[in-house]
Amino acid sequence: xTYASDRLESNLQQLAAQQSTSQQQATSSPHCxxxxxxxxxxxxxxxxxxIVGQAQVLQQxxxxxYLVKADFNAPNKPLAVMLxxxxxxxxxxxxxxxxxxxxxxxxxxxxxxxxxxxAQEHYVxxxxxxxxxYVGSKEATTLFDIEAIQGSYSKPGIVLxxxxxxASQEVIRCLLNIFDxxxxxxxxxxxxxxxxxxxxxMTSNVGxxxxxxxxxxxxxxxxxxFRQRDGYEYHLVKQALRKRFDPEFLNRIDRTVYYNRxxxxxxxxLILIEIEKLNQRLSKYNVTVQLHEAVLDYLADEYDxxxxxxxxxxxxxxxxxxxxxxxxxxxxxxQNISLQYRGGQVEAHENLD
Numbered sequence: 001x002t003y004a005s006d007r008l009e010s011n012l013q014q015l016a017a018q019q020s021t022s023q024q025q026a027t028s029s030p031h032c033x034x035x036x037x038x039x040x041x042x043x044x045x046x047x048x049x050x051i052v053g054q055a056q057v058l059q060q061x062x063x064x065x066y067l068v069k070a071d072f073n074a075p076n077k078p079l080a081v082m083l084x085x086x087x088x089x090x091x092x093x094x095x096x097x098x099x100x101x102x103x104x105x106x107x108x109x110x111x112x113x114x115x116x117x118x119a120q121e122h123y124v125x126x127x128x129x130x131x132x133x134y135v136g137s138k139e140a141t142t143l144f145d146i147e148a149i150q151g152s153y154s155k156p157g158i159v160l161x162x163x164x165x166x167a168s169q170e171v172i173r174c175l176l177n178i179f180d181x182x183x184x185x186x187x188x189x190x191x192x193x194x195x196x197x198x199x200x201x202m203t204s205n206v207g208x209x210x211x212x213x214x215x216x217x218x219x220x221x222x223x224x225x226f227r228q229r230d231g232y233e234y235h236l237v238k239q240a241l242r243k244r245f246d247p248e249f250l251n252r253i254d255r256t257v258y259y260n261r262x263x264x265x266x267x268x269x270l271i272l273i274e275i276e277k278l279n280q281r282l283s284k285y286n287v288t289v290q291l292h293e294a295v296l297d298y299l300a301d302e303y304d305x306x307x308x309x310x311x312x313x314x315x316x317x318x319x320x321x322x323x324x325x326x327x328x329x330x331x332x333x334x335q336n337i338s339l340q341y342r343g344g345q346v347e348a349h350e351n352l353d
Contacts, residue, residue, distance in 0.1 A: 008337075021257055037154045040065035041130075043102040050098050050273060053266035057084075057257045061095070064255065066198070068156060077182045078195045079156050081252065084203045085237055086259030087211060089308020092203040096160045103155055110158035111145040115167035118155065124170045129186030142186060142193070149198050165206040165244050172249060179252035202253075206239030217265050234258045267300050270309055274316050283325075286335050287326060288350055294341035316335040323348050 044062050051058060060194075068079050075101055084092040103105040126143050144159070151157030164172070178184050182196035211233055237258065241250070250256075262270060271291075279288055302319075305312050320339065326347035327337060338351035 003042065005197065013015045017223065034069050034071050035068050036071060038065075038069070038103045040069050046102045047095065051095055052269045052273070053262045054091060054095075054259055057095070060255055060257045061099070070079065077122055077181065078198050078200050081179050081200045082202070082252045083253050083256045084201060084259065085206065085234075085241070085256065087208050087306070088205055089310035090102055090259035090262060091193075091309060092259055093160065093162055094309075096158065096201050096203075100158050103158070104220075104310055109148060110160055111148040112160045112162060113143055113259035114162050115165075115171070116163045118171045119169045119348060121168045123168065124174050125169065126265065127174050128184065129191075144184075144193055147192055150194055152326050157195075158200055159195070159200050161200075161202040162203045163203045175319075176249065176252060190282060204241070206244050210236055210240055221241075233261075261305050263305075264300060264303070267303055267312070268296050270312055271296055271299050271316075274309075275315055278316065278321070278324075286326070287328060287337060289337045289339060292338065292340045295320075295339050295346060298341045298346070319346060 040062065043065055044058065047058055047061065061278050064082065067073070073079050084095070086092055096110065097107045100110040104110075113127070117123070129142050135325055138337065149157045161167075163177070174184075178195050178200070180197075184193045184195065185191070186193070241256075275289060275291055282289065299312065299320075300308050302315050307314075323339065323346050324337060327334075331350070334350045336351035338349050338353075340347050340349060
């Protein structure tokens with residue numbers, strides 16, 4: 001036998017011995033040893049710190065993480081298929097970004113497909129590849145980030161189909177085989193993308209137009225007074241969901257969760273989270289910003305519930321950050337800045353506390 005053959009046979013024997021040892025350890029171990037290294041408790045603690053007003057949604061994510069950690073999923077399906085519903089700015093996409101950061105160490109370690117760019121029928125080729133005979137069929141090029149989708153042995157891949165309802169019906173049907181078999185073979189047949197080690201998330205604003213139209217009418221409806229508003233809105237969203245998507249598509253989704261609108265009760269926590277992010281950006285200048293209670297009340301009064309957290313971020317960017325920028329340029333040596341609300345406007349001062 002050649003030297004290469006000897007090495008190959010030796011490697012195969014070592015691999016078989018390692019597998020046998022691992023099986024024996026797993027059999028003798030009294031607890032379930034997972035191949036995944038993330039800890040559900042730590043991930044949930046991170047999510048709860050950054051996502052406000054969505055206790056029921058986070059409970060669903062917690063159940064999902066424990067299920068994935070236990071690692072007894074069906075071998076021929078994705079680890080999870082989850083649909084995130086709710087109006088704009090309630091934290092759907094942000095939850096997936098934070099989950100990616102908690103599991104992989106950075107927020108962009110997932111594959112994001114913006115479905116609003118796939119509104120035409122022929123854009124299905126962007127996911128399944130160009131069919132044989134068309135330009136690009138041999139290259140089997142798709143929008144999928146295969147490395148982010150497949151993950152690794154110890155960490156699951158994550159893919160997000162954002163704004164699902166804006167894609168064409170043919171593009172949405174392209175996802176059925178992924179949900180069923182955990183695989184997608186490109187149209188040319190030269191490559192197969194494996195989703196079996198992947199968490200699949202989809203976000204949708206379906207029903208948002210109906211909610212916007214009826215927002216001013218809710219106060220006049222008896223359902224608003226005799227039922228919880230969020231429950232009534234979810235009822236409208238479910239009706240819109242059934243009209244937009246086929247039953248065979250909805251039947252392949254493991255979990256469907258609804259994000260409530262951010263209430264005023266949770267608003268100040270959201271503002272403080274955004275200020276914490278701002279302080280992280282200012283840390284390279286050794287500058288720290290602190291808000292007085294009056295500024296928090298002012299931002300809360302400016303909040304428009306129809307636009308969610310994005311409206312809060314926009315208010316901070318247009319009404320808080322310019323004040324900070326002007327103060328920093330005028331007093332570059334001051335590192336502790338206090339924001340106060342006086343005379344109908346936000347003012348910056350040196351924090352002497």
